[in-house]
Amino acid sequence: MPMSSARIAAPRPEVLASITDRTVLTAVANAAAPVSRAEIATITGLSKPGAAAAAKRLLERGILHEVGIREGRRGGVATLFELDPDHGRSLAVVIQSNLITVESRDLTGTVRVVVDEAITADATPAEIVTAANSLIEMVTQQHPAPVLAAAVSIADPVDYASGTPIPRERSVFPAAAFSALTELDLPESAHVAIDNDVNWATLGEYRRGELRGEDDFVYIYLGSGLGAGLMLGGQLFRGRKGLAGEIGYLRADSAGRLDLTQRLVELGLGDPGRYEIDLERASAMLAPAALDPEADAVIDEIAHAVANIVILLNPSAIALGGPLSVYPAFTDQLAARVESLSVDPPRFVRSDSTPLLGAGTEAHRSALSSIGLTDADARRMP
Structure with a gap:
């Protein structure tokens, strides 16, 4: 032939x-x-x-x-x-329940401007959008290079495909229910990624934290809300609609009467009737070097939830982040309890990563990609 x-x-x-x-x-x-x-x-x-x-x-x-x-x-x-560091810039917008932060980086990854504004617990979605846009304009005046990419962090679950928050009957931050993609003053020409705060913190830990480059770990956020970021096989796992990692909703009793957040509130970490952890009460209970029996009950509830995640996913590490992760006696006992409940215990690390670190880092990587640098190139840059 x-x-x-x-x-x-x-x-x-x-x-x-x-x-x-x-x-x-x-x-x-x-x-x-x-x-x-x-x-x-x-x-x-x-x-x-x-x-x-x-x-x-x-x-x-x-x-x-x-x-x-x-x-x-x-x-x-x-x-x-x-x-040219000012050929373009990247923007990170972090919207939390008490603070909005906007950061601008040049193409070298240098942070050029950071501004923030406190918000109140009773702020409306319209007030949050107005405050965020005011900060974006302030940053633009101080660093006027074209925006090539932006990352928006919201303290609520986000449907990553559409960038819209997911409504829930119980939410620690209900005012986050607005469309960041259409309501924030971001250039249409810029690539915009929108995700929840715990996922961004997880990416920050993966890119810049102690677990940098670790392909299988779970980031546990312990604050007024509870959440988990799932880094599996070097990819952030978000689930079908962006609700993966919502550990605050894990069932805390066999009857399904309470979820984990409600159970912790019942154990003294919050006000009955409010769906959130009271950080002052939690700190008073978990900060002492010698913990009381009431703290043991709280640790036991959290440890069972984390141990089930460990048994299911078999991660190499657990990163503990958020305001309640800074108390050594609490985190040491939590790690020991999880180890006793697990088949293959992971190592525990304290994470200093924040949503701003993750969003800022990823927005910069996206900006580099827009000018022709690949992901591999971006890894070698700041």
Whole structure:
């Protein structure tokens, strides 16, 4: 049977240029200092004319800029290039039940502006939107570079596909029920990701925390609300509608009368009739170095919930975050209790990650992606 005479088409010139530009951009972005065309060629293995042409294209697009010259030993002069930090920026908007924070980073990952505003427990959705947009405008005035990407954190479950909060009969933060995608003043041209606060904190721990690069762990948030972020196989697991990890709703008795949040309130961590943990009451019970028997009952309830997660998912680690995770006697006893209940106990770490860290980091990575840097490139940057 005769062999086919079909030929493989050569890559189009514009495709080759795109690949070359990305190679040069990656080299410049990850260089420790500004580099010349000749150094770019050496780093990338490209020809000097190819490196120079790519640098020119990136310069014309405003992604690179000239930062000076270097005189050579033989009298030659080399123009130096670096990533233009103000070609664009990333934005993180974190909306919590008591505080709204907006952060702006330049393309190098440097935080240029952070502003915040306290809100009250009885704030309406309209008031929250107005306050958030005011902060976004304030940041824009101080750092006016184009917004390439934004990440919005909301202290309530979010349908990640649509970016809309999920209504619940019981919610610690009911005022979060607004559409961040349509009501916040974010550019239509920017890539916008919206998720809940615990998921963002989990991503922050994965990117920048003690568990950086750990592919299987669970982040447990212990605050006025309870939540879990599930990092499984190096991917954040959100569930069908974004409700994965809502551990506050786990059944706390065999009759299904109470969920975990309600049970903890019943044990003295809140006011009967209010669906939230009272942080002052919780701190008074869990902060002492020597814990009372009433604290033991609270630890037992939380430990059973965490142990069931550990048995089900078999994670390598548990990261404890949130305002109640700072009390050593509480967390040590919690870890010991989970270990006694588990088949394959994980290690426990105290996480300093916050929704702002996660949202800010991911928004910056998305901004880099928009100019041609891949995820692998972004991992090497701040």
